[in-house]
Amino acid sequence: MEQQGTSVKSVVVPFESGSSPTALKQLGPHNVPERWHTVDRSAHAPHIVAVPGDDGGAEDEDAEWVAAALVTARPHTAYLKIVDAVGDVPAAVRAVVARARSRGLAQVKWEGWTATPENAAAAGFVPLSPPLAQSEGAAGPDAGYVRWLHDGTVTEPPYYGQTTHFTCGAVTALVAQAHAGTLSPEALDREAELTLWRDATNFPACEPVGLGVAVRRAWPSSPVTVHLDTDRPVLLDHYPDNDQDWRALLQRTSRTEAGRIGVPVAPGHLSLTAIRGAIGRGEHVLLLVSLAGMQGFDVPHWVLCHGAVPGAVVIDDPWANGAAGDTWVDAHLLPVPDRSLDTMSIMSTDSTDSTDSTDPADSADPAGTADCFRGAVTIGRPA
Template structure:
């Protein structure tokens, strides 16, 4: 349960301009911290300064740099400076005013005040791509009643293993995969069984999950019978990948993986989560990251107004880190829009049920 509701803190919220920081901000922020803020192009994540005026009204007593992926339901504190508790209270108050589900805090500097301010530590990643960078610690504070259990975070170590990683995270969260067995070998082994070279399409991924965990019920949701995720390839390369997708459909029938062709809805996703199932969801990254490419995420929790996902990929150049991608709340309507894949306009998912006795 979250701590009692914060007292509203009077604050000012302004855009962060890395080229010309506010004079009051420069007087408050240490040079090293400001350089970290400037090291990435955070413009796609709406960087803002939440500032609390000082007693004299001329300077700021506290400030925080906050960012967030577009079309999501959280704020991330990159750093809080000055009177840190007051800065954090101002951010939480601002997040509540916006109706958000969560505030996160990157742990660039570990602060003993974190726990007292209602934040709990996030489990550090099991793995990340070598190109990824991020803090060694992170914290989260939910702004609603209830609990979302935390799966392990694993950052995909290649550009193409997102489908395999989401399945492995789901099974680790369900207790079907020991965390010590969740490594790069497991990632690449499952991808090899699921891939349509190099991507994982829904039927092939569902079949691979069922083969890896025969006692886990698996349902594929895909609203077309045509081969999918092939438009970017030349015709001759589409043809052999289509052959593999047809083979996956035949294998699904043989091993008992149903393929549901009804259009996917967020109501379906919430119903599955209510049954403590996991939903591997195919989305486009256009809204969250600006890249209209297909990508797999894991839906594993629900809060008022948002679904909670694990995203195994981060955009380091935009200041995006594992703290953003882990326990990420996305409004239902936003996730619904993301789950329509262009240009085919398909929707696809794999639901992994609870293990059969």
């Protein structure tokens, strides 16, 4: 148990699946804790931030609570998420915001299971745009809210959750173009998702060159640059040799097509400074990352980098891990510290899972010491 901050008195206790603290039950009749236990949230550091009554201090474990919130977050990120708040809801939210500030985080989110727009606005939160689609198996709330803890704003792209385990590359490109105004949000649907994936896929992965070529063919006026600091085929090592051969041939064909239609393939390592620079110029960066840090399994996956705040890059992730209580509220406008994003986007060429599938059953630990690479696609403003 720990005390958080000096201006807001609070108690922080771990959240244990299958049981609830007595003080939580004493807050009165509510059915929220029952829902808290419907999934295993342990991968996202679940904890309860509680506000003790006037007669109790943060050091008093037996003090009655007047408010409590269940709080989680993806590992290696820069936010906290309120799943629900009960009791004196404004007091619980103030305690969570104070905790986030004390940790130097970029934002607090609030899932809209029980939060009302009025309560959220009174606490300084703004509504997130409802998702156009949610990823399979990760049904989240209809509403969500965010409160940034820094000066300035980050413009919000539409959120679209990939509807298959393998279309993350196509979805990030579509969302980037919708955010840039090149594609109307109404056109961002499953037909568009699967059509772009079909043009970009290396079966079933979307490797960087093929994805860049497909984006350029779909939007000829948009400048596209592929960043790939290896000249060998990628995302193939887990396949048998004969399956690697024809996929490698397709990747070489993509490189030839990139040269034919004028898509540069930059061989240098794309730094986080360069990613921030591209975002500052109004460009979008589709970045290949491993989900090992944020979700606990080493699966290559595409995310969209579209904003920057002090110390973190803001991404949109088209996939949410519903089995861990992860929803579109986590995946949308997600701040990731520069160092964390740098680490998770250094990919192993020997990763034993090399599809962009987000099914944890496909993942395995990398074998041995491997060569590494970074893959990205930068989409500039339309000419």
